Structures are given as structure tokens and as C-alpha cells.
Amino acid sequence: MNQELELVEAxxxxxGLTQTFQTQLLSGDLKEYTLRQLYYIELINKHQVIGVSEIAKMLDVQKSTVSIAINQLIDRGIITKVQSNTDKRFYFLELTPKGKDIMKTHMKVHRDAIKQILKILDKxxxxxxxxxxxKITASKL
Amino acid sequence: MNQELELVEAxxxxxGLTQTFQTQLLSGDLKEYTLRQLYYIELINKHQVIGVSEIAKMLDVQKSTVSIAINQLIDRGIITKVQSNTDKRFYFLELTPKGKDIMKTHMKVHRDAIKQILKILDKxxxxxxxxxxxKITASKL
DNA sequence: TATAATAGTTAGTTAGATAAAACTATATAT
DNA sequence: ATATATAGTTTTATCTAACTAACTATTATA
Structure with missing residues (x-):
């Protein structure tokens, strides 16, 4: 068989695997959250200083969209916002302990999947x- | 660095690449369609004989969900349904020329991405x- | 100081995906 | 022949994610 076709199939x-993984992620312990919500949590976890406008730029959506989503997560006790002293317009978004737990669970699911891969493949x-x-990702495909 | 961490990063x-790819897919020529809609089209393209109920089973959603989505695509001239002669309850779902064009465009985007990968990697x-x-997918991870 | 820009919110709307329940029409099985 | 199952539809309703536009409060600039 030709290599291109094999690569298409691979x-x-x-x-397909990614999809299965997502389905698993959204059942189990994280079933109360959508992928989008988990992504907001991930972004806030990754960036010490981040606000609504920056998230909106990153995701290429309107500020209002992010504002609403973030405030829902605040209402659910997953995120807090802390007003900046130096710029009163700005709010630092941070994870609450509950938010950090979600992040931990999320990462654990990742790690477990990777452990399974490590079992299947040799070093x-x-x-x-x-x-x-x-090599593929470095080439900015 | 330990192998597990490197694999996590990889x-x-x-x-990230998959996401970029999806974003590209949903801009460009296919921006009028959602991923879900493209998936319905793909399923109908792949299976000569397929109906609403089978799609519902495959996606693990209710028949009503699929029925509505498929009928929207019919209204948009992308799919047709042809009643079976041997079982009048059953409708063969098929792609119209427009639907086939969408499928072709979709596949072209895939092929182009794969060609780029083939350029980067050696045989x-x-x-x-x-x-x-x-090996990973065969192991039913 | 008056005006621009920025950060975030709010109100109202839309599209898409989903579900449950009741339904029609047809086919199968006892 | 009657009861049950199947294929698909319709209605009603909910939720998510997104949009625009108008808004407040604050900061920066001319």
C-alpha cells in the first residue's frame, strides 16, 4: 500500500483515539464540565497573570463571551477574580482550591493515558x- | 528529562496541532458547516447503506437529534433520502452533488495536511x- | 482637562446540539 | 389477527457558545 494512504489511515x-479520550474525559469525574470550561481552567492555571480580555484574544472570541463563561465558573466556586491595585479595571483570574482540584484531576487523566501508552511501547x-x-510541530505546519 | 514528561509535552x-487543523478546516471553504455536520456527511459518504437510527447508535445520541440534523442538511441540499422499496420505514441517506463536493473539499484539506507531513519526515x-x-490504536487503549 | 482607549459587564439574540415524549407508518412474530 | 418492535418525525424544551451593541469604570493621552 502507498505511504500516503497508510498515513491517512494512521x-x-x-x-478517533483523541475523540475516545475526550469522551472519557467528559464522563468520569469531570462530567460536570464542558471541554471549553476545562480549557478556561487550564489557561488560568498556566498563566499567573491573565484577565478576560487576554483569554478572549487567545481564543479569538468576544470579551462578552469570555466574561459570561468566567462569571459562571466564579458562581460555581471554581475561579476567583481579584481586582488589581495598580489598574482598577483589571481583574486577576485565579483558581480556587476547587478549581485546582479539577485541574489536578484533568492532568491525572492525561497522565494515566500516557502511562498506558508507555506500557504498550518500548523506550x-x-x-x-x-x-x-x-519534528512535525516544530515546522509550524 | 524523563520520558513520561516528554511524552506529555509531545x-x-x-x-494543539489537531486544534489548529480544526480551526483551519472550519474557516476556508467549509466555514458554513459545523464539525458535527461534516461528520454526518462523512458517515453517509463512508456507508453505502445508512439511516437515521444507525447514525444515532454510532454517535450514541437520540434518533430525534439525528433526524433534525439530517433534515436540516436535506433542506440545505446536501443530503437526500430515498425510501427503501423493501422496507418502507427505511430511508437511504445519500449525498447530493453538493454534499459530494463538500466531502471532496474536506478530504483535500486532509490530504494537503498529510502531504506537508510527508515533506517534513523522511520515508x-x-x-x-x-x-x-x-500499535497504540490496536491495543484498544 | 477633555477625549481616547481599555477592562470588564449586561441585555438581548441566535445557532447548534441535545433530550423526552408522543406520534405515524410499516414490519415482524406469536 | 393482534401485539410488539422498528424507522423516522414532530413538538417542546434545555443548554452551550457565540454574537452585537450599549454600558460603567478606569486609565492614558493629546
């Missing part, structure tokens, strides 16, 4: 896989 | 990549 399988294969993925 | 990058790397992906 990538199809990979995207050399993992190295090559990492190298290839890095 | 997979993060890969999922041996592609082979290994395919082998590893197959």
Missing part, C-alpha cells in the same frame, strides 16, 4: 515517537 | 510513525 485512527519507540512529533 | 503539542520516519500509531 491519522484517522489517531483522531526506543517512545523516543522516536517524541522526536517525530517534535 | 501529546500536548499534537493536540523511514513515516513508516515508524505509522507502525507506532497502529
Amino acid at each position: 491519522i484517522d485512527k489517531l483522531s 526506543e519507540e517512545v523516543d522516536i515517537f517524541i522526536k517525530i512529533v517534535n | 501529546i500536548d503539542k499534537l493536540s 523511514e520516519e513515516v513508516d515508524i510513525f505509522i507502525k507506532i500509531v497502529n
Whole structure:
């Protein structure tokens, strides 16, 4: 079989796997949250200083969209906002302990999936896989 | 750095790439359609004989959900339904020429992405990549 | 100081995806 | 022949994610 076709199939399988993974993520302990919400939580976890406008720019959506979503997560006790002293217009978005727990659970799901992959592949294969993925992503495809 | 961490990062990058790919897919020529709609089209394209109930089972959603979505695509001239002669309850779902065009565009986007990957990697790397992906997906992770 | 820009909110709207329940029409099985 | 199952539809309703436009409060600038 030609290489291009095989690669098409491999990538199809990979995207099927991603979908299965997402489905698993959204059942289990994180079923109360949408992917979007988990992503907001992830962004806030990753950036020490972040506000509504920056998130909106990152996601390329309107500020109002983000504002509403974030305030819902605040109402649910997952995020807090702290007004900046130096610029009263700005609010630092932070995770509450509950938000940090969600983040931990999310990361654990990731880690568990990766542990399973590590069981299936031998060390050399993992190295090559990492190298290839890095090569692909480095090229800003 | 330990292998697990590197794999975590590689997979993060890969999922970032997937997201970029999706964003590109949903701008460009296919911006009038949602991912879900493209998936309905893909399923109908892939299966010569398929009806509403089967799609519902595949996606694990209610028949009513699929019925509404499919009828919207029929209204937009993308799908047709043809009543079966041997079982009058059943409707064969098929792509119209417009639907087939959408499918072609969709596949072209895929093929183009894969061609870019083929440019970046050498033949041996592609082979290994395919082998590893197959190993992972074969294991029903 | 008056005006611009920025950060975030609020009100109102829309599209899409989903569900439950009641329904029609048809086919199958006892 | 009657009862049950199946294929698909319709109605009603909910939720998410997004939009625009108008708004407040604050900061920066000319």
C-alpha cells in the first residue's frame, strides 16, 4: 500500500483515539464540565497573570463571551477574580482550591493515558515517537 | 528529562496541532458547516447503506437529534433520502452533488495536511510513525 | 482637562446540539 | 389477527457558545 494512504489511515485512527479520550474525559469525574470550561481552567492555571480580555484574544472570541463563561465558573466556586491595585479595571483570574482540584484531576487523566501508552511501547519507540512529533510541530505546519 | 514528561509535552503539542487543523478546516471553504455536520456527511459518504437510527447508535445520541440534523442538511441540499422499496420505514441517506463536493473539499484539506507531513519526515520516519500509531490504536487503549 | 482607549459587564439574540415524549407508518412474530 | 418492535418525525424544551451593541469604570493621552 502507498505511504500516503497508510498515513491517512494512521491519522484517522489517531483522531478517533483523541475523540475516545475526550469522551472519557467528559464522563468520569469531570462530567460536570464542558471541554471549553476545562480549557478556561487550564489557561488560568498556566498563566499567573491573565484577565478576560487576554483569554478572549487567545481564543479569538468576544470579551462578552469570555466574561459570561468566567462569571459562571466564579458562581460555581471554581475561579476567583481579584481586582488589581495598580489598574482598577483589571481583574486577576485565579483558581480556587476547587478549581485546582479539577485541574489536578484533568492532568491525572492525561497522565494515566500516557502511562498506558508507555506500557504498550518500548523506550526506543517512545523516543522516536517524541522526536517525530517534535519534528512535525516544530515546522509550524 | 524523563520520558513520561516528554511524552506529555509531545501529546500536548499534537493536540494543539489537531486544534489548529480544526480551526483551519472550519474557516476556508467549509466555514458554513459545523464539525458535527461534516461528520454526518462523512458517515453517509463512508456507508453505502445508512439511516437515521444507525447514525444515532454510532454517535450514541437520540434518533430525534439525528433526524433534525439530517433534515436540516436535506433542506440545505446536501443530503437526500430515498425510501427503501423493501422496507418502507427505511430511508437511504445519500449525498447530493453538493454534499459530494463538500466531502471532496474536506478530504483535500486532509490530504494537503498529510502531504506537508510527508515533506517534513523522511520515508523511514513515516513508516515508524505509522507502525507506532497502529500499535497504540490496536491495543484498544 | 477633555477625549481616547481599555477592562470588564449586561441585555438581548441566535445557532447548534441535545433530550423526552408522543406520534405515524410499516414490519415482524406469536 | 393482534401485539410488539422498528424507522423516522414532530413538538417542546434545555443548554452551550457565540454574537452585537450599549454600558460603567478606569486609565492614558493629546
